[in-house]
Amino acid sequence: MSQATHVLAITGASGMIGSSLSADLSDQGHTVIPLLRGTSQSDGSGVFWDPNEQGICDPQTLGGVDTIVHLAGENIAAGRWTAAQKQRIRVSRVQATRNLVRSLTQMDRPPATFICASAIGIYGDRGNEQLTESSDPGSGFLADVCRDWEDAAADAESAGMRVVCVRIGVVLSTQGGALSKMLTPFRFGLGGIVGNGTQYWSWIGLQDVVAVLQEAITNESLRGAVNAVSPNAVNNRQFTKVLGNVLNRPTIFPLPGFVAKLVLGEMAQDLLLSSARVVPEVLTQIGFRFRHADLESCLKHELHSSA
Ligand SMILES: NC(=O)c1ccc[n+]([C@@H]2O[C@H](COP(=O)([O-])OP(=O)(O)OC[C@H]3O[C@@H](n4cnc5c(N)ncnc54)[C@H](OP(=O)(O)O)[C@@H]3O)[C@@H](O)[C@H]2O)c1
Structure with a gap:
């Protein structure tokens, strides 16, 4: 990041991405203020927010903050997508973002920049189609949530904030998320393709x-x-092969789509069987350099650094 020091407030700072981002920013000399929910552990350094009702409890306490990074949200793989769980996933993103943005716009001097997490789930199930930032959103539960989440974030523009919605792919880390869930069966040689294996998984380290x-x-x-x-x-077929090779394990146990749906319900369709072949067009245009642009190097890095 640039030499200038920033003062940032981060929601979801305790999560997989938030904790890694906060550590990096602090190491670089930036000031990081975690935005804490009532349930969060506090060492006294954070500011409280109430995602479901109030947004920032006392917005003026964020005077001097130049950037908000909004990463909070109910974990989408935390449990079966019952009606209540889907409601938690939606409210914790759409309503929480509306509440956060509303309270920021009430500040005497709102932050200049609002970075909001979003997800490639916005594209829905699209087969082999190459999806860039200008592709239309798709349909389905996650696509609808992501679209409304981004719309809520875009309201921050009315208060003069620069808004960026970062559509995150499947994050590969042994610290959490999809890869950490897959590792145990794969390590026991019980891994294999999911469904027919033709669905695209757009990943990032x-x-x-x-x-x-x-x-x-x-x-x-x-x-x-x-x-x-x-x-x-x-x-998914390529992903399975590369992960098996990196772990030096066979991958001969396919998980048929109907079994995945039986075990995981609707979540299996959106998270495992849906296909999104997403292209980082904007990042390519600005010359962003990936540390791990290919899957094998990313998996080796993750598995090596956690060993
Ligand atoms: N990891 C991925 O593969 C991936 C892919 C696409 C998009 N994303 C999005 O990126 C964001 C960060 O991802 P992550 O992997 O770091 O997620 P994570 O590890 O699940 O962390 C999310 C954080 O959000 C807060 N949170 C949890 N439940 C909440 C609720 N019901 N209401 C409000 N806040 C809640 C918690 O932080 P506090 O306790 O500190 O409040 C939690 O640590 C999420 O919005 C996620 O949907 C992630």
Whole structure:
């Protein structure tokens, strides 16, 4: 990130991406203020926010903050998508973003920049179609949530903030998310393709997604949607093969789509069987350099650094 020091407030700072981003920013000398929910652990350094009702409890306490990074949201893989869980996923993103933005716009001097997480789920299930930031949103539960989430974030523009919605792909890390869930069966030689294996998974390494967020914070030419995915999306068959090779394990146990749906319900369709071949067009245009542009190097890095 640039030499100038920033004062940033981060929601979801305790999460997988938020904790890594906060650590990097602090190491670089920036001031990071975690935005804490009532349930969060506090060491006294954060500011409280109430995602469901009030937004920032006392917006003026954020005077001097130049950037908000909004990463909070109910984990989408935390449990079966019952009606109540889907409501939690939606409210924790759409309503929480509206509340946050409303309270920021009430500040005497709102922050200049609002970076909001979004997800490639916005594109829905699109087969082999190459999806850039200018592609239309798709349909389905996650696509609808992401579209409304981005719309809520865009309201910050009315208060003069530069808004960037970072459409994050499948983040690969042994610290959490999809890869950490897949590792146990794969390590026991029980991994295999999911469904027919032709569905595209657009992935990104944890270090790279943190670097994309830092780019969004400092690069004032960025506005609107930015796809945070590696330039080399793979289909599930390729992903399975590479992970098996890196772990030196066979991958002969396929998980048929109907079994995945039986076990995981609707979540299996949107998270495992849906296909999104996403291209990081905006990042390519600005010359962003990925640390791990190919899957094998990313997986080796992740598995090596956690060993
Ligand atoms: N990881 C991925 O592969 C991926 C892919 C696409 C998009 N994203 C998006 O990127 C953001 C960050 O991802 P992540 O992997 O770091 O997520 P994460 O590890 O699940 O962390 C999210 C954080 O949000 C806060 N949170 C949890 N439940 C909440 C609720 N019901 N209401 C409000 N806040 C809640 C918590 O932080 P506090 O306790 O500190 O408040 C939590 O640590 C999320 O919005 C996620 O949807 C992630």
